[in-house]
């Protein structure tokens with residue numbers, strides 16, 4: 001039987017987080033980020049009724065994976081501006097890989113890098129504020145390469 005390498009539990013950063021249970025090597029594939037592929041706008045509207053968590057992952061196409069619909073524990077990954085994991089797109093699927101070696105007990109982070117279609121209002125800015133505390137923190141989970149439709 002394969003041992004579970006990661007688990008979701010309470011995070012000191014925000015809500016629940018995803019944590020390593022076993023040592024993880026750089027480059028290892030950890031989990032698929034599952035959920036419904038939808039538009040950012042639709043996912044953002046859902047978020048408002050689920051305050052306190054961001055369950056969306058931005059795809060390079062400008063669409064997002066909404067982990068609140070049919071998602072797995074990957075949706076609990078918190079954002080950090082200097083993350084230890086990265087998401088690699090393969091077609092319309094996304095897999096989380098470790099960037100660096102990770103020790104048991106460490107929380108796993110990705111850079112959400114969300115792209116917002118249209119104007120970034122104060123409301124949106126507030127909703128996606130980052131508090132990761134890294135020296136390079138850009139104070140936002142948004143990728144800063146905003147596009148308009």
Ligand SMILES: [Zn+2]
Pocket residue numbers: 080081082130131132133134136137138139140
């Ligand atoms: Zn940050």
